[in-house]
Amino acid sequence: MTEFINKLEIKKIHSIVQKIQQVTQRIDIFFSALLFQAWRRTSYVFNKREIYTSIKRRKGDCLRCGRCCHASLKCQHLGYDENGLSLCNVYDQKPLMCSLYPYNESDYFYHLKPTCGYKYDDE
Numbered sequence: 001m002t003e004f005i006n007k008l009e010i011k012k013i014h015s016i017v018q019k020i021q022q023v024t025q026r027i028d029i030f031f032s033a034l035l036f037q038a039w040r041r042t043s044y045v046f047n048k049r050e051i052y053t054s055i056k057r058r059k060g061d062c063l064r065c066g067r068c069c070h071a072s073l074k075c076q077h078l079g080y081d082e083n084g085l086s087l088c089n090v091y092d093q094k095p096l097m098c099s100l101y102p103y104n105e106s107d108y109f110y111h112l113k114p115t116c117g118y119k120y121d122d123e
């Protein structure tokens with residue numbers, strides 16, 4: 001009986017630890033994405049020429065997963081069509097930095113890089 005109770009306790013502790021890990025991971029993703037967004041906007045101010053040169057090497061297509069539009073906070077203009085594909089409700093006037101994502105092999109939200117449809121030559 002004591003052994004059974006101990007096993008239950010271990011399971012409970014294990015599940016609490018798992019939840020803490022998940023929450024920590026989400027917080028980590030949220031803040032790193034927020035910082036990254038600030039960084040890439042600043043970067044555009046100082047590195048326009050480099051950005052427009054490097055983006056020419058971009059291959060592939062946007063898969064319209066929409067994940068980059070809510071990497072940290074969900075963009076208010078993000079919508080989805082009946083097939084679950086993302087739609088930008090201000091597509092024609094969307095910010096330049098949206099069109100320029102990702103402008104080189106480093107310009108990815110780190111947790112989205114493996115699933116993004118855009119790739120660079122050396123990957």
Ligand code: SF4
Pocket residue numbers: 061062063064065066067068069086101102112115116117118
């Ligand atoms: S993460 Fe990549 S594939 Fe998905 S919407 Fe953004 S640019 Fe497109």
Ligand code: SF4
Pocket residue numbers: 068069075076077078079087088089090091094095098
């Ligand atoms: S403006 Fe459009 S493309 Fe840019 S983050 Fe919002 S939904 Fe995405």
